[in-house]
Amino acid sequence: MTFTRRLALAAALALPFGATLPTGAAQAQTQITLQHPLPLNSHYGAGATAFKEAFERATNNRFRVNIQRNDNEREAIESVQIGTIECVITSTGPVGNFVPETRNLDVPFLFRDTAHARGVLDSQIGQELLARFNARGLVGVVWMENGFRHLTNSRREVNAPADVRGLKVRTMENQVHMRAFTTLGALPTPMAFSELVPALQQGTVDGQENPIPVIVANNLNQVQRFLTLTGHVYSPAVLICNPAMVGRLNAADRAAFTEAARAGAAANRARVTADEQTGVEELRRRGMTVTTQVDNAAFQQALQPGASQIESGLDQALLRRIREWRPAS
Numbered sequence: 655m656t657f658t659r660r661l662a663l664a665a666a667l668a669l670p671f672g673a674t675l676p677t678g679a680a681q682a683q684t685q686i687t688l689q690h691p692l693p694l695n696s697h698y699g700a701g702a703t704a705f706k707e708a709f710e711r712a713t714n715n716r717f718r719v720n721i722q723r724n725d726n727e728r729e730a731i732e733s734v735q736i737g738t739i740e741c742v743i744t745s746t747g748p749v750g751n752f753v754p755e756t757r758n759l760d761v762p763f764l765f766r767d768t769a770h771a772r773g774v775l776d777s778q779i780g781q782e783l784l785a786r787f788n789a790r791g792l793v794g795v796v797w798m799e800n801g802f803r804h805l806t807n808s809r810r811e812v813n814a815p816a817d818v819r820g821l822k823v824r825t826m827e828n829q830v831h832m833r834a835f836t837t838l839g840a841l842p843t844p845m846a847f848s849e850l851v852p853a854l855q856q857g858t859v860d861g862q863e864n865p866i867p868v869i870v871a872n873n874l875n876q877v878q879r880f881l882t883l884t885g886h887v888y889s890p891a892v893l894i895c896n897p898a899m900v901g902r903l904n905a906a907d908r909a910a911f912t913e914a915a916r917a918g919a920a921a922n923r924a925r926v927t928a929d930e931q932t933g934v935e936e937l938r939r940r941g942m943t944v945t946t947q948v949d950n951a952a953f954q955q956a957l958q959p960g961a962s963q964i965e966s967g968l969d970q971a972l973l974r975r976i977r978e979w980r981p982a983s
């Protein structure tokens with residue numbers, strides 16, 4: 655079809671030029687909006703793109719996934735719940751306000767390492783937690799990954815728990831994280847990610863905590879001087895979709911959707927692994943002072959007095975299952 659014909663046909667169909675034009679018999683196309691809070695060049699963007707490409711390919715473009723950035727995760731989850739958008743990739747930070755059971759995943763030093771976290775989330779334990787989304791008007795599709803969270807601030811090097819005392823630290827809107835930083839003597843200030851950079855620029859808060867991939871992707875080195883590799887919390891991410899949208903998929907498309915979600919999770923995790931291998935050096939190159947030798951046992955010890963408060967209302971049996979989980983030999 656010549657350029658002129660395409661232009662004329664697009665105009666006739668009132669389609670934006672370059673849209674997927676029906677070829678031959680008109681082919682209905684279902685639009686799916688997928689939001690996430692980071693730049694496209696990020697571990698969430700990698701997951702979203704892999705999901706999009708796999709689902710569009712598997713359905714011969716009967717579905718089109720429109721990826722959008724929305725750095726207010728709570729707002730995006732609410733939009734999925736009411737159906738104004740179809741899907742979101744989000745950290746579990748605000749998810750506990752919708753699906754309380756997920757708060758169990760936010761306990762400091764719960765996961766030994768990335769393999770432990772991924773193993774638990776991909777096990778029966780993770781599937782049971784995803785099933786809890788249904789009662790809340792959401793579909794928890796697949797666990798993805800944000801990564802181990804580390805502390806940054808603009809005031810001083812943090813080498814020991816005592817150095818955290820008195821710091822105004824932005825946290826996600828997450829009770830478990832807030833209680834942990836209160837136990838350390840910090841002043842936790844919960845806010846959406848969308849408010850973080852202005853708050854750091856204006857000095858409303860001194861610091862924040864996020865995985866290396868988030869710090870790198872958002873150039874937080876421009877507003878933070880010190881990074882300490884505390885690894886104090888493992889931050890899962892999750893692909894959440896609207897139940898009505900998922901319910902409308904026929905069996906073949908539902909299988910393609912599930913496979914595409916798995917492809918998205920694999921690409922997201924691969925990008926976290928890559929970013930964590932290069933991100934610390936990149937942040938040093940950008941001028942951050944990085945403390946890598948951190949006495950994690952000292953931080954765990956410092957949190958001990960607040961453990962009952964931090965874990966208040968959580969599921970001790972589930973926490974024990976998570977702590978005792980081992981890969982099948």
Ligand code: EAX
Nearest residue numbers: 691744745747826847864
């Ligand atoms: O999910 O709000 C946060 O700090 C999150 O880690 C970030 O939005 C990526």
